Amino acid sequence: MNKPIQLSSTKASRSIYDVLRRDLVGGRFKAGEKLAINTLKEQYQVGLSPLREALNKLAAYGLLIQENQRGFRVPKLSREELDDIARLRTELEGMALERAIAHGDAVWEADLLAAAHRLKRADITLDKGEEWERLHTQFHRTLVAPCGSVWLLRFIEQLHDQFDRYRRLGPKMPTIRQELDEQHHELVELALQRDATAARALMDDHIHKSYEVALARYQQHA
CATH class of the missing domain: 1.10.10.10 (Winged helix-like DNA-binding domain superfamily/Winged helix DNA-binding domain)
Structure with a gap:
């Protein structure tokens, strides 16, 4: 109970x-x-x-x-909704990342490194529980924080929550999860290098891999 x-x-x-x-x-x-x-x-x-x-x-x-x-x-789940959420995440989060790289300052760089470090420590010390989820969300927020649009950040946060309703269902997928963890650190490196094109391409792939996890878990519960 x-x-x-x-x-x-x-x-x-x-x-x-x-x-x-x-x-x-x-x-x-x-x-x-x-x-x-x-x-x-x-x-x-x-x-x-x-x-x-x-x-x-x-x-x-x-x-x-x-x-x-x-x-x-509680809203029902559907493949059509998941596809729509993933598509919008790709578009909006990629846009926000490009803007963040263009406008982020030294404080943002320090915050991003700190968020990535906390998430990496969580990878080592935690079993992907609530604390890891909190740090994971914080990392993604920090990554796009200086995009310059409060509304864009609000839409992204809402999409993350809806996406996570699918992603967090059922058994884990360790192989893809490891790839996603490695991409977090690659995203930081590209952001610090101010390589917006490569960073957006990696973000697109990152979201697609997360989508594969979410889709597999949704199909297990459909």
Whole structure:
């Protein structure tokens, strides 16, 4: 049985949003599952008002479906959606990376090296758990951070969350996972060299390899 998650009253709304978002992306709830609000209140030890606020925000964000007078449901998965998400990730993240390489300064370079180092340490010390996922997300955010468009970064973050609903299903694929880990460090090298063309080509391949992982896991659950 899932243990209750304690939340402070002063930050309840934001906290429950963050925790639910993590759990929805991480697969704690099944695709198509209807969420019972009373059950969520007990599991997360949170009041009705902040819970409903968080659920409404998650529905607007696309991680939940709000049904008229019937509560909330986890979106179903589909091959068509996965293909669309991967295609958009390739286009938008590649664009953001090119812009980041053009505009990134010395502070960005230092932040990128630090993010890559933390992720590499996680590769060694962690078994691809929640902490690794957090550092992985942080690395990709840092890589495109100076792209100069808040909206572009928002769209990319939303696409990452939707993509990860597929990628994080089921058994792991160690061979491809190792290739992806190596590409993280290659992306850093190309970014520091300011080779935007090669970096974007590598990012395209990186997303395609991740797509292969996501597709294989989706097919196992379809």
